[in-house]
Amino acid sequence: MNSQILLYFFCSLITGHVFAQKEYEYMGGIVLNDTLTITYRLHLKENNGAISGFSISDIGGTYETKSTVFGEYDDINKELSFRETQTVYTKTPLEPDYEFCYINTTLKNFTLGRTKDAKVKFIGLFSDNTRCIDGELFISSVDIIESRMTRVTKKINRMKKVPDSIKQRFKPLKMMDSLNMNILRKEQTLSVFSKSSQVHLIIYDGGKEDGDKITVSANSKTLLKNYEAKKEKRSIVLDVSDDTTSITIEAVNEGTIAPNTVIVEIKDSHNNIQALSNLKAGEKTQIDILKVRN
Numbered sequence: 001m002n003s004q005i006l007l008y009f010f011c012s013l014i015t016g017h018v019f020a021q022k023e024y025e026y027m028g029g030i031v032l033n034d035t036l037t038i039t040y041r042l043h044l045k046e047n048n049g050a051i052s053g054f055s056i057s058d059i060g061g062t063y064e065t066k067s068t069v070f071g072e073y074d075d076i077n078k079e080l081s082f083r084e085t086q087t088v089y090t091k092t093p094l095e096p097d098y099e100f101c102y103i104n105t106t107l108k109n110f111t112l113g114r115t116k117d118a119k120v121k122f123i124g125l126f127s128d129n130t131r132c133i134d135g136e137l138f139i140s141s142v143d144i145i146e147s148r149m150t151r152v153t154k155k156i157n158r159m160k161k162v163p164d165s166i167k168q169r170f171k172p173l174k175m176m177d178s179l180n181m182n183i184l185r186k187e188q189t190l191s192v193f194s195k196s197s198q199v200h201l202i203i204y205d206g207g208k209e210d211g212d213k214i215t216v217s218a219n220s221k222t223l224l225k226n227y228e229a230k231k232e233k234r235s236i237v238l239d240v241s242d243d244t245t246s247i248t249i250e251a252v253n254e255g256t257i258a259p260n261t262v263i264v265e266i267k268d269s270h271n272n273i274q275a276l277s278n279l280k281a282g283e284k285t286q287i288d289i290l291k292v293r294n
Contacts, residue, residue, distance in 0.1 A: 200236070
């Protein structure tokens, strides 16, 4: 019963899309080899035909990756072209000779703010423009998705045989917030790519203060020990001139509301990455700052 409800809910989401004003938010997926579907988020800004923004693939998954996006929008011919150009962060375990495959595509008969359905094939290219893996992209606007989530939630709430515990999980705003949150889990490494010589590590409690304590280290040097996160932000400036700067976050406790949830921001001259720890006492997560040298 539970799995059938979840499947019905997912299938109800992945059709449709619309925009609003000058910033456009989409959710959907990419299909590889006609079998593998990966969740996909696309955030675009349009300024006089110039497109900028970012994409996130495998949202909340083992291989979650954020990339910068650039492109063009032709309002006369109704075409949107965009391409991923650089990786901001990834949770993919990196091999010594890792390379990222970037999406390149053009959506025809497409009007920003009005087109409600988009499905298009894309070409995958490495950074040197050699071909990697191609696939298909489908996206829907957040407005459309939230509307569908609300309709599905109402239907589920009317089902008498569905347990209240399941009904509580279908809260549209709460579920959209969870999709947008970058979660730091145990024994996971978030690899952040930076061109800056320094980054700001910002730590705070974004919700109710409940006594969450963490210990933070950078390249095995302790920066904060048994630090209790507060709503007031604690900022640490880190030198990241080395090829890799490894930051370890350990949960000392779980506060009064388990698990340990502390917001960690990595801010440099180009990006501001916000993440949330999700750790039990004694568990660790890692953030690697990888130096990008041009």
